[in-house]
Amino acid sequence: MKPPLTTVRKFTDSLAFMELPVFSYIDRNDFAIVKMEELGMPLPYQTPVFRPDHFSIIIIPDGVASYRVDDTVFKLCSNNVLFIRPDTFLSGKWSSLGKAYYISFSNHFLLHHWPAGIDEIQKMGSKKGYAAWFEPNMIENIERICLDMYDEAVCKTPYKYEVIANLILNLLLLIRQQQYTEKPVKAKKHNCYVAAFIGQMENNFSRIISGETTAVLRIKDYAEMQNLNEGYLSKIVSNTTGKTVNQWIHEKLINEIKYLLKNTNKPMREIATLYGFNDLNYFYNYFKRHTNNAPGYFRRYCNAIAKPGTDYRNIVVNV
Template sequence: MTRQKATDRPPVFNNLIENYEYLGLPVDLIDPKNDFTIHKLMDIHGELPFKSCVYRANFYSFLFIKDGEGRYTTDDLEFNTKPNTIYFTNPGHYKSFEWYCLKEVYLVTMSESFLKENVHANIFEEFPFLLAETVPARVLEPAVFAEFEPLYLQIYKEYFSNSPYKNKIIGNLFVVLLLKIKEYFWEDYNPIYEGNRSSQIVKNFKRTLEKHYRELSTGKAKRVFRAQDYANEQNLHPNYLNNVIKTKTGKSVSTWIIDKTITEAKSLLQNSATPIKQIADQLGFAETAHFSNYFKKYTDTTPVLYRKHLGTGVS
């Protein structure tokens, strides 16, 4: 079976529910209130074979294939799925997939906010491979893959629990899973080598973006970088940088900056008792009102209401 819709350009999905609704797949096993999902693909794909359209996904995906057959494409990278395969992609790529057989395959997806809030505050410093532009799938020895299986199965169990600590439990389990991934097939990962000039520009931009916001949150940087600053970091014209970033990731430099600002703001509002005025200062806003308006523009709520909804009681 093929799910394809005619369109002038590939659709863009910000979460798995949008992705599956467009493809005509069931979404009843996905929690719409959570930026994290995990499910068995055989529970989703009732009819095989299945072929998706080409699309862009603005979320992280991890695929654990114990037993399944199909094909995945990410940008120019294409591979046939095999048993004992682990596959990872980050946001912004052209993707498509086909499935011919699904016996035991688990898909995990999450947003950057979930990673930073529940997995690791300095997620990209601890796990730099998460910034890699494209990463080939890895086929592991059965004994090695067996070390990952109890981790994602426990995450699956927690995902469907009613524990008030569900996200934190999942986050801590995912830290262990990422450490195992790092140990087994990214131990010799070189974050600079990506194969061509455009890939290096994307990689350097993402690393600079992450480093700068980390310095903002710790007070080491006082001024928010603009597109010109990121271009200067690589001795590029800002128009050229924006063209490369937009072409390779589907998002402009300014959109990356907006998304990162909102992600950091949410993380600070949720995970600290820092006053909102201080958060505004840390993120480079001269006025608290400006920060509040900015936050509301991109989230449809104010920092005060966002924090109130989380139940922190801090303003």
């Protein structure tokens, strides 16, 4: 029942991994739009768990699916749109599919073709996934944007990526318009450093999961990455978020370990080495200190209460 965890991070690689067709117009890794009904997935279809390095927008004019972003399950049906940030555990299950679009794009894509778009992404807030429900006439509008984007993607016009970036931003604006009725507060000066720190931290854990590195970075490394003083970074992080840098890192690490314990059958020793614990005892102690439970006990407990056929014990969001 548990979908397998993969180390694949790029969109085209994930298509190839699922043995779905990679169309010839998807010629780059930092942007793609796919009409999902053309993929020919056998329904119901359960994707493996990915840890993508790109943003995803899923638009469903007609279909039923449930997507799992970290520990949150989004139950999606027709007229829903889901926005997902990179560096999350992502898996989806399609039970019916009439028409749907999957758009993936990376930070780098926006930065390269429409630098101003980065701010727009920042304004989307810090949640890992956003789902929104649209009126039928709005979804028509959104679908037109998708079709425009698809047309743009398959042909070779000049400035096509600029136009695509523009269309993506339009989608994001429409999602935000649906999300907030009030005008959001403008970002403070320090927030960009804090956001960058959180982004880098998440990226670090993604690289660990995909096996590229085993080093859990420390505050010194993060400060160096942004050319800031260690003390300054820790001060602004704890002032703006209420949590210290170390708390952020430990919490994230514990959450990742918990995820693996809960959702995979990886042996304990493997998980420990993955995160650079050379001594298994130290790993047990570390986990117990932060959660008050031994890792083995936690895994058994989770398996025991998981009823077969349910989406385990996750937070379920009905859009």
